[in-house]
Amino acid sequence: MRKLYPDAKSALDGLTFDGMTVMAGGFGLCGIPEHLIAALRDSGTKGMTVISNNAGVDGFGLGQLLETRQIKKMISSYVGENKEFERQYLAGELELEFNPQGTLAERIRAGGAGIPAFFVKTGVGTLVAEGKEEREFNGERYIMERGLVADLSIVKAWKADGRGNLQFRKTARNFNPMMATAGKVTVVEVEHIVPTGTFDPDQIHTPGIYVDRIILTVPEKRIEQRTVRQRESA
Template sequence: MRKIFPDAKTALEGLTFDGMTVMSGGFGLCGIPENLIAALRDSGVKGLTVISNNAGVDGFGLGQLLETRQIAKMISSYVGENKEFERQYLAGELQLEFNPQGTLAERIRAGGAGIPAFFTATGVGTLVAEGKEVREFDGRKYVMETGLVADLSIVKAWKADAAGNLVFRKTARNFNPMMATAGKMTVVEVEHIVPTGTIDPDHIHTPGIYVDRLFVGTFEKRIEQRTVRQRETA
């Protein structure tokens, strides 16, 4: 199956629909699939449920989809510096399901592994546990959390081969590898595509079996500048 596409727009063709659930990789502004986020924005798809650690910042990353009101619900662990995220949530315009960061990561990993639910001590006795099953094991209480899957996972990796085997760098390994396993379809933007067989198998972080489409993205050095400007005007 041909996996390599020319750009983000063509890589998403036929995969988006209103009301879909999207997993978006990255941590803060590191390792985010910025080209795919922009392509989702331009597609006009709406009513999205987005699973991501956070929602970028105002005007960048997932913040773009908040500004265009294409996100109906966020499943995340951090509001962060995104003022529009905070405003929409407090105004009741955006549904928000908060998760402790480790719980969110494990829910995604569980979904990718076909595990429907698991028990964790994190959040017991807090708002996190409200409405969820709580059981006691060996004298300690645990809350049940469900695994997460998505209609589409959008992922950023450093390098791939034509078979879709992925290598991540540094903080891009937060959430991206596990999200690649938990999407019904997984689309990846990379910085480099190399010939199949040239990546040492021991260096592969995500096997190509999880990857449906990939392309070489265009990455601009603008994140740090944007963040500095926001801090100066805050």
């Protein structure tokens, strides 16, 4: 359990710096690492580039980092119901790189797999294609998209075992698993920690080799955490 940290603040200790790139998991408001986002806000880190499907809503999730002006650039697929996101962009206060949602997911997956770039049909002939290399394959036009990596990935999972193997629930699997592979350091908040060996190998969504630090975010699960420690040391 050396990957387990007592809280979000300690889990981010030594990992944050101004101008860093952060991947934040989640889909809408589902499966977002809200405790780690709050700790990132409290760290005072500035000038961040944040890669996320969206930016939460006003006052919640990544919306908190927009309100404190800690985000310099968003790489995302939509604004969502976030008025401050929209206001900052239209006022020229926030850089924004829009991606079709599937393209964003593949850029993250490619980054985690060590693939620097790939070609895709989505966006050909639109604003998405501006400034990007185009090629023809089998009579069809494609544009080149680059893989994405981050200095830090913050992820929300349902369960972790003692080695950091992860399970996700439902829509939390849309971006969290691939982001866990694409960060130079990956920090995960989980609802449950179970003994190593509990997971069927086929039920592991993200192998623990990608996970560097873990926090348990549900206070009533502290008893379960202590039980795991006892079993791991037995």
